[in-house]
Amino acid sequence: MPRSEEAEWWANAVYSAIQEIPHGKVTSYGHIALLLGEPQRPRQVGVCLKSLPAADSGMHFNSSTVPWQRVINAKGMISHRGPGSAERQAEALRQEGVEVTYDSMNEMYVDFSSYGWFPKQLPSEENDDDEE
DNA sequence: TCGCTGACCAGCC
DNA sequence: AGGCTGGCCAGCG
Numbered sequence: 001m002p003r004s005e006e007a008e009w010w011a012n013a014v015y016s017a018i019q020e021i022p023h024g025k026v027t028s029y030g031h032i033a034l035l036l037g038e039p040q041r042p043r044q045v046g047v048c049l050k051s052l053p054a055a056d057s058g059m060h061f062n063s064s065t066v067p068w069q070r071v072i073n074a075k076g077m078i079s080h081r082g083p084g085s086a087e088r089q090a091e092a093l094r095q096e097g098v099e100v101t102y103d104s105m106n107e108m109y110v111d112f113s114s115y116g117w118f119p120k121q122l123p124s125e126e127n128d129d130d131e132e
Numbered sequence: 133t134c135g136c137t138g139a140c141c142a143g144c145c
Numbered sequence: 146a147g148g149c150t151g152g153c154c155a156g157c158g
Binding site for chain 3: 033079081
Binding site for chain 1: 141
Protein backbone atom coordinates (compact mmCIF):
# COMPACT_ATOMS: atom_id res chain seq x y z
CA MET A 1 0.00 0.00 0.00
CA PRO A 2 1.50 3.31 -1.10
CA ARG A 3 2.29 5.71 1.65
CA SER A 4 0.13 8.45 0.16
CA GLU A 5 -2.93 6.20 0.25
CA GLU A 6 -2.18 5.15 3.78
CA ALA A 7 -1.79 8.78 4.76
CA GLU A 8 -5.15 9.57 3.21
CA TRP A 9 -6.74 6.60 4.96
CA TRP A 10 -5.32 7.83 8.24
CA ALA A 11 -6.54 11.38 7.69
CA ASN A 12 -10.04 10.21 6.82
CA ALA A 13 -10.10 7.93 9.85
CA VAL A 14 -9.02 10.82 12.07
CA TYR A 15 -11.68 13.14 10.67
CA SER A 16 -14.39 10.48 11.03
CA ALA A 17 -13.40 9.77 14.62
CA ILE A 18 -13.49 13.46 15.47
CA GLN A 19 -16.99 13.69 14.05
CA GLU A 20 -18.05 11.18 16.71
CA ILE A 21 -17.25 13.65 19.50
CA PRO A 22 -20.61 14.86 20.82
CA HIS A 23 -21.56 18.52 20.65
CA GLY A 24 -20.36 20.33 23.75
CA LYS A 25 -17.70 17.71 24.57
CA VAL A 26 -13.93 17.55 24.11
CA THR A 27 -11.29 14.82 23.92
CA SER A 28 -7.54 14.57 23.47
CA TYR A 29 -5.29 13.90 20.49
CA GLY A 30 -4.05 10.76 22.18
CA HIS A 31 -7.54 9.44 22.65
CA ILE A 32 -8.40 9.88 18.99
CA ALA A 33 -5.28 7.87 18.18
CA LEU A 34 -6.38 5.26 20.70
CA LEU A 35 -9.83 5.00 19.12
CA LEU A 36 -8.15 4.31 15.77
CA GLY A 37 -6.04 1.53 17.27
CA GLU A 38 -2.82 3.53 16.91
CA PRO A 39 -2.18 4.78 20.44
CA GLN A 40 1.41 5.69 19.63
CA ARG A 41 0.68 8.45 17.19
CA PRO A 42 -1.18 11.30 18.77
CA ARG A 43 1.09 13.73 16.94
CA GLN A 44 -0.11 12.47 13.58
CA VAL A 45 -3.63 13.37 14.68
CA GLY A 46 -2.45 16.93 15.03
CA VAL A 47 -0.73 16.78 11.66
CA CYS A 48 -4.04 15.83 10.04
CA LEU A 49 -5.89 18.62 11.77
CA LYS A 50 -3.26 21.07 10.60
CA SER A 51 -4.04 20.08 7.01
CA LEU A 52 -7.80 20.07 7.48
CA PRO A 53 -9.27 21.70 4.35
CA ALA A 54 -11.06 25.03 4.61
CA ALA A 55 -14.84 25.18 4.84
CA ASP A 56 -15.16 26.46 1.28
CA SER A 57 -12.76 23.91 -0.21
CA GLY A 58 -15.53 21.63 -1.39
CA MET A 59 -13.96 18.64 0.31
CA HIS A 60 -16.16 16.24 2.25
CA PHE A 61 -14.06 16.69 5.38
CA ASN A 62 -13.47 20.38 6.04
CA SER A 63 -13.32 22.82 8.92
CA SER A 64 -17.09 23.19 9.03
CA THR A 65 -17.95 19.45 8.90
CA VAL A 66 -15.19 18.31 11.27
CA PRO A 67 -15.39 19.71 14.82
CA TRP A 68 -11.65 20.31 15.09
CA GLN A 69 -12.15 22.56 18.11
CA ARG A 70 -13.18 19.57 20.26
CA VAL A 71 -9.66 18.11 20.21
CA ILE A 72 -7.22 19.42 22.82
CA ASN A 73 -4.17 17.96 24.54
CA ALA A 74 -4.12 15.35 27.31
CA LYS A 75 -3.75 17.96 30.04
CA GLY A 76 -6.99 19.64 29.03
CA MET A 77 -5.12 22.62 27.63
CA ILE A 78 -5.72 24.33 24.32
CA SER A 79 -2.24 24.40 22.85
CA HIS A 80 -1.14 27.51 21.02
CA ARG A 81 0.32 26.72 17.61
CA GLY A 82 -0.06 30.04 15.83
CA PRO A 83 -1.00 33.58 16.78
CA GLY A 84 -4.68 33.77 17.72
CA SER A 85 -5.34 30.13 16.96
CA ALA A 86 -5.99 29.10 20.54
CA GLU A 87 -8.34 32.05 20.98
CA ARG A 88 -10.37 31.03 17.92
CA GLN A 89 -10.60 27.49 19.23
CA ALA A 90 -11.70 28.70 22.65
CA GLU A 91 -14.36 30.90 21.06
CA ALA A 92 -15.66 27.97 18.97
CA LEU A 93 -15.88 25.87 22.14
CA ARG A 94 -17.67 28.54 24.16
CA GLN A 95 -20.13 28.86 21.31
CA GLU A 96 -21.25 25.30 21.97
CA GLY A 97 -21.43 25.74 25.72
CA VAL A 98 -17.97 24.52 26.78
CA GLU A 99 -16.39 26.53 29.58
CA VAL A 100 -12.84 27.63 28.88
CA THR A 101 -10.88 28.89 31.87
CA TYR A 102 -7.50 30.51 32.29
CA ASP A 103 -4.81 29.35 34.69
CA SER A 104 -2.11 31.42 36.37
CA MET A 105 0.07 31.25 33.27
CA ASN A 106 -2.78 32.62 31.16
CA GLU A 107 -3.17 29.26 29.42
CA MET A 108 -6.63 28.11 28.41
CA TYR A 109 -8.04 24.95 29.91
CA VAL A 110 -11.20 22.82 29.63
CA ASP A 111 -12.32 20.69 32.58
CA PHE A 112 -12.30 17.06 31.45
CA SER A 113 -14.45 15.94 34.37
CA SER A 114 -17.24 18.15 33.05
CA TYR A 115 -16.72 18.15 29.29
CA GLY A 116 -14.43 15.19 28.58
CA TRP A 117 -15.44 12.44 26.17
CA PHE A 118 -13.34 9.28 26.55
CA PRO A 119 -15.34 6.23 25.37
CA LYS A 120 -12.37 3.85 25.37
CA GLN A 121 -11.22 4.00 28.92
CA LEU A 122 -8.02 2.17 29.74
CA PRO A 123 -8.26 -0.72 32.27
CA SER A 124 -5.73 0.98 34.51
CA GLU A 125 -7.93 4.03 34.68
CA GLU A 126 -10.92 2.03 35.92
CA ASN A 127 -9.10 1.36 39.15
CA ASP A 128 -8.62 5.05 39.60
CA ASP A 129 -11.28 5.99 42.11
CA ASP A 130 -10.12 9.52 42.68
CA GLU A 131 -11.75 12.55 41.14
CA GLU A 132 -11.24 16.25 41.39
C1' DT B 133 3.44 18.59 42.37
C1' DC B 134 5.86 20.46 38.68
C1' DG B 135 9.31 20.90 35.08
C1' DC B 136 12.17 18.58 31.88
C1' DT B 137 13.45 14.83 28.71
C1' DG B 138 12.99 11.05 25.41
C1' DA B 139 10.18 8.86 21.82
C1' DC B 140 7.11 8.44 18.38
C1' DC B 141 6.54 9.16 12.93
C1' DA B 142 5.33 12.24 8.90
C1' DG B 143 5.85 16.57 6.72
C1' DC B 144 8.76 20.14 5.77
C1' DC B 145 12.78 22.61 4.59
C1' DA C 146 18.88 13.02 0.67
C1' DG C 147 19.11 14.09 5.29
C1' DG C 148 18.05 16.69 9.23
C1' DC C 149 14.59 19.44 11.79
C1' DT C 150 10.33 20.14 13.80
C1' DG C 151 5.70 19.48 15.29
C1' DG C 152 -1.93 21.45 17.31
C1' DC C 153 1.61 15.13 21.93
C1' DC C 154 2.34 12.09 25.76
C1' DA C 155 4.36 9.47 29.69
C1' DG C 156 8.03 8.85 32.68
C1' DC C 157 11.38 10.41 35.74
C1' DG C 158 13.80 13.40 39.12
